[in-house]
Amino acid sequence: xxxMETAKSATGAIGSDVKTMSYIEAITEGLxxxxxxxxxxxxxxxxxxxxxxxxxxxxxxxxxxxxxxxIDSPISENFLVQGAVGAAIAGxxxxxxxxxxxFISLAVDGIVxxxxxMRYRSGxxxxxxxxxxxxxxxxxxxxxxxxQANQAWFMHCPGLVVVTPATPYDAKGxxxxxxxxxxxxxxxxxxxxxRTIKGPVPTHDYTVPLGKAAVVREGQHVTVISYALMxxxxxxxxxxxxxxxxxxxxIDLRTLLPYDKxxxxxxxxxxxxxxxxxxxxxxxxxxxxxGAMIAEDGFSFLDAPVxxxxxxxxxxxxxxxxxxxxxxxxxxRIAEAIRETVAY
Amino acid sequence: MPxxxxxxxxxxxxxxxxxxxxxxxxxxxxxxxxxxxYFSAVGQEAxxxxxxxxxxxxxxxxxxxxxxxAAITKGMPLKYIMAELFARKDxxxxxxxxxxxxxxxxxxxxxxxxxxxxQTVIATGCALAYKIQKKDNVAVCFVGEGxxxxxxxxxxxxxxxxxxxxxxxxxxxNLWAESVPASLGVPVEDVSERAKAYGFPGVTIDxxxxxxxxxxxxxxxxxxxRGEGPTLIEMKTYRWYGHSEIDPANxxxxxxxxxxxxxxxxxxxxxxxxxRGVIDESYKQATxxxxxxxxxxxxxxAEKSPQPEPHEILEDVYAPLV
Ligand SMILES: Cc1ncc(C[n+]2csc(CCOP(=O)(O)OP(=O)(O)O)c2C)c(N)n1
Ligand SMILES: [Mg+2]
Numbered sequence: 001x002x003x004m005e006t007a008k009s010a011t012g013a014i015g016s017d018v019k020t021m022s023y024i025e026a027i028t029e030g031l032x033x034x035x036x037x038x039x040x041x042x043x044x045x046x047x048x049x050x051x052x053x054x055x056x057x058x059x060x061x062x063x064x065x066x067x068x069x070x071i072d073s074p075i076s077e078n079f080l081v082q083g084a085v086g087a088a089i090a091g092x093x094x095x096x097x098x099x100x101x102x103f104i105s106l107a108v109d110g111i112v113x114x115x116x117x118m119r120y121r122s123g124x125x126x127x128x129x130x131x132x133x134x135x136x137x138x139x140x141x142x143x144x145x146x147x148q149a150n151q152a153w154f155m156h157c158p159g160l161v162v163v164t165p166a167t168p169y170d171a172k173g174x175x176x177x178x179x180x181x182x183x184x185x186x187x188x189x190x191x192x193x194x195r196t197i198k199g200p201v202p203t204h205d206y207t208v209p210l211g212k213a214a215v216v217r218e219g220q221h222v223t224v225i226s227y228a229l230m231x232x233x234x235x236x237x238x239x240x241x242x243x244x245x246x247x248x249x250x251i252d253l254r255t256l257l258p259y260d261k262x263x264x265x266x267x268x269x270x271x272x273x274x275x276x277x278x279x280x281x282x283x284x285x286x287x288x289x290x291g292a293m294i295a296e297d298g299f300s301f302l303d304a305p306v307x308x309x310x311x312x313x314x315x316x317x318x319x320x321x322x323x324x325x326x327x328x329x330x331x332x333r334i335a336e337a338i339r340e341t342v343a344y
Numbered sequence: 345m346p347x348x349x350x351x352x353x354x355x356x357x358x359x360x361x362x363x364x365x366x367x368x369x370x371x372x373x374x375x376x377x378x379x380x381x382y383f384s385a386v387g388q389e390a391x392x393x394x395x396x397x398x399x400x401x402x403x404x405x406x407x408x409x410x411x412x413x414a415a416i417t418k419g420m421p422l423k424y425i426m427a428e429l430f431a432r433k434d435x436x437x438x439x440x441x442x443x444x445x446x447x448x449x450x451x452x453x454x455x456x457x458x459x460x461x462x463q464t465v466i467a468t469g470c471a472l473a474y475k476i477q478k479k480d481n482v483a484v485c486f487v488g489e490g491x492x493x494x495x496x497x498x499x500x501x502x503x504x505x506x507x508x509x510x511x512x513x514x515x516x517x518n519l520w521a522e523s524v525p526a527s528l529g530v531p532v533e534d535v536s537e538r539a540k541a542y543g544f545p546g547v548t549i550d551x552x553x554x555x556x557x558x559x560x561x562x563x564x565x566x567x568x569x570r571g572e573g574p575t576l577i578e579m580k581t582y583r584w585y586g587h588s589e590i591d592p593a594n595x596x597x598x599x600x601x602x603x604x605x606x607x608x609x610x611x612x613x614x615x616x617x618x619x620r621g622v623i624d625e626s627y628k629q630a631t632x633x634x635x636x637x638x639x640x641x642x643x644x645x646a647e648k649s650p651q652p653e654p655h656e657i658l659e660d661v662y663a664p665l666v
Contacts, residue, residue: 086469
């Protein structure tokens with residue numbers, strides 16, 4: 001399927017000093033600038049040093065910052081995160097990289113019990129500023145064990161910030177915010193977007209706030225809430241529907257935890273209809289939370305039930321091309337769900 | 345390096361303080377003055393006192409449920425130990441975690457979680473930071489023998505071996521992991537053998553001999569400070585009571601317990617100091633009086649400290665978002 005480059009910048013006012021770059025270039029540049037700005041930041045992960053990472057997200061950083069700030073680690077996901085927790089409480093700002101989301105299960109103890117709870121469990125004595133970068137996502141032919149999107153697991157972990165950008169602008173801006181706060185941030189980067197998405201990025205320093213969604217397309221008839229790859233497909237669907245006279249508002253969540261209820265509810269108050277479009281299996285996915293929240297806090301706004309558009313309840317993502325093709329919703333499936341919601 | 349009389353007196357003070365506090369905490373728990381759980385380490389005191397005595401404020405210790413004595417010897421004020429057990433507002437964790445999760449940032453005592461072995465791993469991460477920061481701080485990382493079968497413990501030691509981190513790994517082999525004997529937990533006689541796999545020295549010592557635990561730890565700490573890498577010290581010891589206060593420890597024999605009670609580290613050390621004339625009966629009495637007073641003051645502080653209030657439930661979940 002061809003990737004549509006419909007992504008607009010989330011924030012609008014980018015200014016004139018911009019250059020165009022890919023999603024992955026924005027990440028690399030973000031890392032580079034943050035490491036230059038704050039020498040407490042170091043990266044640690046498998047194959048990230050001279051090799052530059054399996055997707056080359058850390059290309060050039062080892063040469064620039066040397067072996068004490070860009071560390072090739074043994075295959076020890078659990079240590080990667082827990083060790084980073086230790087380094088964080090000792091005064092550094094670590095950025096461990098989990099090579100694929102499919103291996104993050106080995107690091108769950110570190111993320112959930114330690115990074116996310118360090119502040120709470122110590123009554124605020126210890127903080128854990130760190131940025132766990134994790135590459136995820138389907139639609140690259142990765143099969144069952146190189147495609148997962150496990151964001152929903154971590155949306156159940158108070159203390160953790162979970163972000164996932166859809167555009168180069170947000171990729172860099174969210175990364176910078178992640179490095180500048182005191183919270184542990186799980187920074188999810190979508191591998192399908194790495195090189196398929198290009199966009200304008202300011203040449204000056206800027207940040208994108210954590211915990212804030214963005215209305216990336218304004219509309220009157222229905223609110224679509226999405227993020228990352230699915231945001232692009234939702235925007236594609238919105239374009240199709242515009243031709244039919246359906247005016248779709250599209251929200252990019254950007255931060256999945258703690259997420260921006262206000263922006264969602266404000267939009268649903270206006271449109272009275274909501275569709276949540278997300279990656280990974282349907283049950284207890286991102287849409288379960290967003291849908292329940294709208295039902296709880298925005299029921300009186302609604303003229304139709306909240307719809308979830310997602311892959312089916314099968315592991316993400318089966319390998320054989322016909323199965324993979326049938327897995328993630330495409331713009332047509334999303335458009336169909338939106339039509340039904342509007343017609344309800 | 346010969347151990348000076350001042351050091352011996354310091355060690356004696358902490359050994360006695362840790363023993364007396366531990367026995368007192370058991371009573372407090374049984375009296376229902378604090379709730380939840382309590383993990384006694386009576387019988388094991390020489391391990392933690394020997395490895396923590398003389399550490400610098402900026403050194404780190406990674407401890408867990410049974411290492412109250414390590415926190416005390418590192419210098420954590422007794423009143424905060426008690427406030428932690430009582431889950432009061434003045435506890436360093438503000439009542440958030442649960443009893444026996446001692447932490448105190450000013451002295452690098454990392455507030456633990458319950459996941460076995462994690463404290464070792466996080467402290468290893470501190471040592472990685474020391475290397476990057478070019479500091480000669482040391483991380484002393486504690487586990488029981490049971491925790492050495494946990495995968496992440498291996499990941500940490502492997503990493504520390506690769507990077508020659510300033511770590512001292514103290515394994516308190518007390519023969520039991522809750523109800524599981526060491527024979528079913530580790531396939532080697534001495535856990536210290538495992539160090540070989542990580543490329544650094546491992547030694548097994550009598551964990552109830554404070555001279556041995558102190559001197560061996562001091563050697564390992566100095567080695568680490570010089571940047572020569574980690575050491576694993578296995579200290580063979582024994583806990584007299586159950587895994588926690590609700591465990592009657594029916595899985596072990598009376599003979600085993602008696603065997604180890606005869607090797608009580610406290611009178612053993614005291615006797616030698618008496619024989620050497622480092623301390624005498626009146627010094628002992630004065631020390632005991634001081635300790636009793638310190639413990640009473642700490643309990644008083646904890647009991648007078650207010651309970652956390654319900655609205656605090658959301659405090660410290662997040663730092664402000666940026
Ligand atoms: C990962 C994990 N599994 C199980 C437990 C439950 N648990 C708490 S202490 C313990 C035994 C620990 O034995 P050992 O490491 O020898 O330490 P000791 O209690 O003897 O000091 C167990 C199984 C736990 N806390 N964490
Ligand atoms: Mg044990």
